[in-house]
Amino acid sequence: MKRTLTKTADGSYTLFVPELDEHYHSIHGALQEAEHVFIKHGIELFKHQDRIQVLEMGLGTCLNAYLTCRWAQENQKSIFYCGVEAFPVESAVIAQCLDALGTVDNKERTFFSHLSYGECQALGSFELYPLHATWNSLRNMEEFDLVYYDAFGPRAQAEMWTMEHFKIAYDALKSGGLLTTYCAKGQVKRHLKSVGFEVESRPGPPGKREMTLAWKH
Numbered sequence: 001m002k003r004t005l006t007k008t009a010d011g012s013y014t015l016f017v018p019e020l021d022e023h024y025h026s027i028h029g030a031l032q033e034a035e036h037v038f039i040k041h042g043i044e045l046f047k048h049q050d051r052i053q054v055l056e057m058g059l060g061t062c063l064n065a066y067l068t069c070r071w072a073q074e075n076q077k078s079i080f081y082c083g084v085e086a087f088p089v090e091s092a093v094i095a096q097c098l099d100a101l102g103t104v105d106n107k108e109r110t111f112f113s114h115l116s117y118g119e120c121q122a123l124g125s126f127e128l129y130p131l132h133a134t135w136n137s138l139r140n141m142e143e144f145d146l147v148y149y150d151a152f153g154p155r156a157q158a159e160m161w162t163m164e165h166f167k168i169a170y171d172a173l174k175s176g177g178l179l180t181t182y183c184a185k186g187q188v189k190r191h192l193k194s195v196g197f198e199v200e201s202r203p204g205p206p207g208k209r210e211m212t213l214a215w216k217h
């Protein structure tokens with residue numbers, strides 16, 4: 001998959017995929033979007049737990065993983081993070097995206113830009129398991145608190161927003177678990193409800209009116 005590096009409105013980088021005419025993040029600000037959708041409306045909601053298990057659909061440039069790792073250090077939490085990725089991003093590109101944030105130290109840069117797929121690796125209390133697989137090939141994933149659902153948008157990759165794909169997330173979550181996503185399309189929310197999620201809308205990150213939370217009760 002051909003990808004080009006692009007600067008977004010808050011100075012952070014994203015990738016553009018010409019074949020899909022789609023960016024990896026919001027062009028209004030990749031960092032702001034990730035902090036809003038996955039940190040503020042994701043991991044922050046599990047602050048009462050000491051250990052949190054996160055499953056990410058689309059590890060990509062590791063932006064969400066890095067922010068979650070930093071959050072774990074700041075909040076003294078232990079995190080297990082499984083990042084599923086069908087098309088791993090090259091080390092040098094991950095390093096470039098992280099460098100542009102201006103907050104990443106050498107240890108973090110090396111950790112996230114030299115991933116060993118299929119192996120568990122740790123940075124302090126943050127354990128990362130990068131999994132080279134397609135989402136719909138996942139079997140027997142369970143006991144997660146949180147799913148970061150960060151697929152390309154429905155216009156570019158409609159199949160990722162179907163009931164079949166959401167059922168995988170639903171089954172992977174514990175009771176009380178949460179799926180968070182930037183997408184707020186009506187049809188997507190209906191599919192989430194159909195697999196059993198209780199769906200809530202929240203204000204979106206810059207450039208987006210709303211985002212979605214889906215709870216498993």
Ligand SMILES: C[S@@+](CC[C@H](N)C(=O)[O-])C[C@H]1O[C@@H](n2cnc3c(N)ncnc32)[C@H](O)[C@@H]1O
Pocket residue numbers: 023024025057058059060061062063064065084085086087088133134135136150151152153
């Ligand atoms: C919107 S980007 C995710 C951005 C990422 N979370 C980040 O912080 O950079 C979507 C990601 O999903 C991956 N992807 C696309 N189809 C997939 C599939 N069927 N299974 C797993 N990953 C997939 C893409 O390669 C891409 O990295």
